[in-house]
Amino acid sequence: MVNPNLDPRGYQPGGVPSRERRFRVTTWARANLFxxxxxxxxxxxxxxxxxxxCWPLLKFLLIDAVWDxxxxxxxxxxxxGRDVxxxxPFIGAKLPQLLxxxxxxxxQWRxxxxxxxxxxxxxxxxMPSLxxxxxxxxxxxGVYPVVGFVLLVGGMLGLEHVETRLWGGLLVTLVIAVTGIVGSLPLGILLALGRRSEMPAVRGVSIIFIEFWRGVPLIxxxxxxxxxxxxxxxxGWAINPLLRVMIGVMLFAAAYMAEVVRGGLQAIPRAxxxxxxxxxxxxxxxxxxVILPQALKLVIPGIVNNFIGLFKDTTLVLIVAIFDLLGQLRAAFSxxxxxxxTTVATGFAFAGIIYFCFCFGMSRYALWMERRLNPADR
Amino acid sequence: MKRVTLVVALAAMSTFVAGSVTAQTLKTVRDRGALTCGVSQGLPGFSTPDDRGNWTGFDVDFCRAIAAAIFNDPAKVKFSPLSAKDRFTALQTSEIDVLSRNSTWTMLRDTQLGLNFAAVNYYDGQGFMVRKSLKVNSALELNGASICTQTGTTTELNVADYFRANKMKYEVIAFSTADETLKAYDAARCDAFTTDVSQLYAMRLKLAKPDEQMILPEIISKEPLGPVVRQGDDQWFDVVKWTFFAMINAEELGVTSKTVDEALKSTKPDVRRLAGTEGNFGEQIGLTKDWAMRIIRHVGNYGESFERNIGSGSKLNIDRGLNKLWSKGGIQYAPPIR
Known part of the structure; x- marks a missing residue:
């Protein structure tokens, strides 16, 4: 049954390594799958x-795809002259707008x-080793948010002012997600500590805040x-629409983060x-x-869950006329x-790939970090 | 009903805000150095970003025409892409100066929201698309047909009314999104597809074989689309209204973006009044004498804008139909400049 001649690439003079490898694969399959x-x-x-x-997907995305x-x-x-x-090329033409x-x-260099x-x-x-x-x-x-703000908004240091209404695509998705993620974690930790505080005023305010934001939908x-x-x-009073949304997303995420962190705090023994x-x-x-380093380590999966959820929730800004990646894509469809x-399917496939890359990246990094912090659990 | 209540409530609240700031829109626009114009977030042929990220389309052109009349520069427009829900609020709160976003002129909107419709720049209406192989040339031959439509819109009601009035049988197959509806039609699950005609032409492009479809001539509902301004600023209302009338009059008089210089030398009295070489009509509404020629030079007359964006010069290839000039069998008509 095992015939090395069937696989010319694996076959080597002497035939031993290939034979050995095939032998192992079949045994493994027989032992585990059959x-x-x-x-x-x-x-x-x-x-x-x-x-x-997978085959139709592969066929659609690569084999039948039009590239030029x-x-x-x-x-x-x-x-x-064939199935398409x-x-x-649609994504190619719209890529600058999607970004x-x-x-x-x-x-755009800014x-x-x-x-x-x-x-x-x-x-x-x-990278912990650095x-x-x-x-x-x-x-x-501390420094980067200021530099980023000056670079993106401009209007000073000889940079032309670029209104946020012109921002869009992946830029907006990342701006909302990054500020949400970076802002919600410290705020969430403070709220979690506040909710477990023995001072009634602090505890009351924290509880009201958390329950209010968890009680209303993000939309x-x-x-x-x-x-x-x-x-x-x-x-004449106007708060920048993008800023309104950023603050909304951040406060919303902070309330959820607070409960995740509180779960970690409760797991730490009294001793x-x-x-x-x-x-x-x-x-x-x-x-x-003492407490937070242990508590946060315990709830890494929950925290990352929140981050990933927040990243995907940014697509909701579409309904308030802010053009994130998905909004920009929809405009391009018109x-x-x-x-x-096949334009619409192509666009959504592209957006799906982008979102998957970001979310999968976050998830893998968190898993790696978790293992590193808990060598005993491996 | 719920939406109507909300809109009315918003309108009531906004009168506190809007009342005080609407008076001098033209001056505000001049001081700002740019017009802010509300457009759709993406509607094929009407407002859509091109490959370079510039807004183009029939509704967009109208914004550019106003900017051309005021600043002699069609680029001095800031576009505010708005959803159907937030378009009127944006106008009421002065976020935008004019709304040019395929909005249907209805009595409720005109009278209850503190807004004014300046003109009808596109007569739209619900129509039917069928496969040519069906060998149907009129909607009146659709007796017994199955019809794909989107749920929760007035299209379903219009179809019901039309078929009942003509004593025909039909079967509605409804879907929740436009793309789903189109897919069902493409898969031949129904004989006809119905929505507003401008949408039918756009949807047709997404079908595998666009050339094998036809749009029937019958229009079964009235959807007059036009630019909207806030109530209480008559000067601005005039500017927007006459920007449109100038484009119509120019087409009627044969003045195009290519023949502007000839028009300026013309001896015909009505062309001279349009060109501003006779009378001071532009100055009367707060603009310059050559206001109309600025519009025509930069944007073109009504017909040019129509053909370039949605008509025969575009991928959509929409038949002008009702939107032909009154002298050519349509109903587009503008009061004379005199």
Missing amino acids: NSWLNAVLTLATLWLIWTV GASRVDCLADRV GACW YGFYPINE VNLTAALGLGLLVPLL PYKTANAILFF TVLFFATYMLPLFLPA QYEAAQALGLGYWRMMGL DPNWAAP
């Missing part, structure tokens, strides 16, 4: 399922620079901030608190040095020059 009738049926059913789902073109006619089956899958929105073309600076500071911060963590953190959390928050608030504010107090630590040092049978 070790009983039930398992054999399940294996075949799964393979069939993978085939029926200048307008809709290049993505029409009649013109190409994804219309990638930057209506940000002026000559100023967005690139902001992104590059952010990555340059974030990546070393996420030194200067304190300086790095101060640069990222309501965004809708209220965008359409109702301007009607109540005196004429830890007492031991810290016995060492003469005050409240903040006890929390900062271009009659690209209206073809």
Whole structure:
């Protein structure tokens, strides 16, 4: 049954390594996938399922896809002379808009620079083996937001002012998600501590805040901030629409974060608190040095869950006329020059891939960090 | 009903805000150095970003025409893409100066929201698309047909009224989104697809074989679309209204973006009044003498804008139908400049 000649690439003079490897694969399959009738049926059913789902997807995205073109006619089956899958030239033509929105073309380097600076500071911060963590953190959390603000908004230092109404695409998605993530964690920790505080006023305010924000849907928050608030504010008063949304998302996420962190705090045994107090630590040092490091480590999966949820929730800003990646995509669908049978599916596939990359990246990093922090659990 | 109540409530609240600031829109626009214009978030042929990120389309052109009349520069417009829900609020709260976003002129909107419709720049209405292979040339031959439509819109009611009035049988197959409806039609689950005609032409492009479809000539509802301004600023109302009338009059008089210079030398009295070489009509509404020529030079007359964005010069290829000039069998008509 095992015939090395069937696989010319694996076959080597002597034939031993290939033979050995094939032998192992078949034994493994026999031991794990076909070790009983039930398992054999399940294996075949799964393979069939993978085939029926993946093959059409692959066919649509790659095999039947159109890669070159200048307008809709290049993505029409009649013109190409075969079945047409994804219309990638559409994404190519709209890519600048999907990334930057209506940000002026000559100023787009500022967005690139902001992104590059952010990555340059974030990546070393996420790698535990690199030194200067304190300086790095101060640069990222303290200096970078200011630099990023100046670069993106402009209007000073000789940079042309770019109104936020022109922002869009992935830029807006990331701005909302990053401010939401960076802002909600510290705020959530403070709220969680507040909710467990023994001071009635602090505890009361924290509980009201958390329960209020958890009690209203994010869409309501965004809708209220965008359409109702301007009607109540005196004429001439206007809060930037993007800022309104950023604050709304951040406060909303903070309430959820607070409950996740509180779960971690509750898991820390009483003895830890007492031991810290016995060492003469005050409240903040006890929390900062003893309790929070343990509590946060426990709830990493919950925190990352929140981050991923928040990242995907940013698509809701579409309903308040802010063009995030998905909004920009929808606007691009309306271009009659690209209206073809597969344009919409292509666009959503592209957006799906982008969102997946970000969310999967966050999830993998968190998993890796979790293992690193808990060597005993491995 | 719920939506209507909300709109009315918003309008009532906004009168406190809007009343005080609407008086001098033209001056505000001049001081700002740009017009802010509310457009749709993406409607094929009417307002859509092109590959370079510039807004283009029939509704967008109208914004540019106003900017051209005021500043002699069609680029001095800030576009505010609005959803159907927030468009009137944006106008009421002065976020935008004019709304040019395929809004249907209805009595409720005109009288209850503190707004004024300046003109009808596109006569839309509900129509039917069928496959040519069905061999149907009129909606009156659709007896017994199955019809795909979107749920929760007035289109369903209009179809019911139309078929009942003509004593025909039909079957409605409704879907929740436009794309789903189109997909069902493409899969031949129904004989006809119905929505507003301007949408039918846009939807047709998304079908596998657009050339094998036809749009029937019958229009079964009235959807007059036009630009909207706030109530209480008559000067601004005039500017917007006459920007549109100038484009119609220019087409009627044969003045196009290419023949502006000839028009300026013309001896015909009505062309001279349009060109501003006779009379001071532009100055009367707070603009310059050559206001109309600025519009025509930068944007073109009504017909040019129509053909370029939605008519024969575009991918949509919408038939002008009712939107032909009154002298050519349509109902587009403008009062004379004199």
